[in-house]
Amino acid sequence: MAAPSDTELAEYRSSRTALIADDLSRRRENAALQTRSVTEAQADSVLRQIRAKEAETIWREEHPDVKHPFPGMEFLTGKRIILQTRVFEILSKMPKGALLHAHLDATVNACFLLELALKHPFLHVRVAQPLSAANLKTNLPEFRALPADEFTSHASLTDATYPVGAWVALQSARRAFAPELGGEAGFDKWVVGSMTIDPGEAYDTHNTVEKIWDKFASTFITSTGLIRVEPIWRAYIREFFLTSIADGVSYVEVRINFLEKFMLGADGQENIPHRNWLILFSEVVDEVKEEMRQQGRPDDFIGGKIIYSTIKFITPEELDWYTEDCIALKKEFPELIIGFDLVGAENTLKPLIYYAEPLLRFRARQKEEGVDIPFIFHAGETLGDGTEADLNLYDAILLGTKRIGHGYSLIKHPKLVEICRERGIAVERLTSSMLMHPLPALLNNGVAVALCSDDPAVFGNMGLTFDFYQVFVASEVNGLSTLGTLARDSIEFSMLGDEDKTRLRGAFERRWNEFVEYVATYVV
């Protein structure tokens, strides 16, 4: 048989290139690819070379505790290897734009939180059953700031004389933690473990949606006792901002859970109402902005704003209270409240349709009060088909959501994908294991995506570098310019006003150019 001629082969190759380009033509970075600088193209090539090299070296090594590593593998086990790569080191210097989806209560490293808590003598801890080596994983600590007149003289949680359920000062409980349970280091491990998810839990012992949500919810129940005390909350927010800035994030829209009507003060009394939370938050924003100005880096932190959230186990009547509270806060702090969301385990709590009446009323009330508080809903977070969680996507879109939190299930619905692409509804994403992840499908369909860390304190994905890393290494299509587009989209789809957005865009482009110069000259 005659071999195809050179012309035939060339024609085949050119139709192949055209078909691939046509298929990928909806991707949002396409425009940027046409206009990118020579330096950016060079930087892209450098980073791709390092990625290819590391796929064959670092990712091929066997580790006793990491079975069959590969780039883009499930995050919790792969993290240790990710940290050894040069791609990670380089991406940690990349400007990331905005962080649009994170739950404040899970944004600060659990070890840092514990250290912070240990500085405050008002903090106490107790357990509901006697602690033993066998029950450390399930016998969780409960924390609380106590008023001085309720301080106790119990010195240890693990002593035979400890009356189960009694409060012990945190510092003392740590100092006196039984040597058989690891002493002080054992105490730290126990507490930190109660606020985080480890690979064994994620991929083995709790590997179903219900079980992992139980563990996940318990991390919040535990950490709340430490975080929601005024002086700690303040330091916590500050640390969240500082670590975000260090990671290249210059603006955050954080979800704050307003379910509890009061936070505790340093006096151990539950007496700090929501409006004071906002005052505190905005004081910390201003403080950090001022510090950045003093360091000559004013553009590296544009600020932080709040998506008001409450949890989907309340009744519709209770939701009316929260939406009115949200309107009142918006009127008093118009710059701070930028959205509204309902959060919690989507498979087991109430679907959005359950709240249709109060949510529609909320919209009407906003009109009456002359405020605008867009919905920014979680939806389609789990992978059922036609389940309530899946149907939440329809409600979120009908209710006019500006963005979708997670939307794992979105790709199943061609009409919804089309609406997201056309109306510019961005998806807020966190990444875990990449190969089974619908992210490339959304990107190829031209849906805008903002990478987000969601609950970094629980998963240990502090900052956004890990998320950008996973997206970059698990695809041959995604290059440096894809990452640039994802970061730029986080700015475009933020709720910032025009003036701030323009400033953030400008600051981003300056930093991006510096970053690209640095990567282009990186010696491979």
Ligand SMILES: O=c1[nH]cnc2c1ncn2[C@@H]1O[C@H](CO)[C@@H](O)[C@H]1O
């Ligand atoms: O990814 C998530 N989806 C839904 N709800 C969440 C997620 N992460 C945290 N929370 C919820 O937010 C509250 C803290 O503000 C917690 O109650 C937690 O259940």
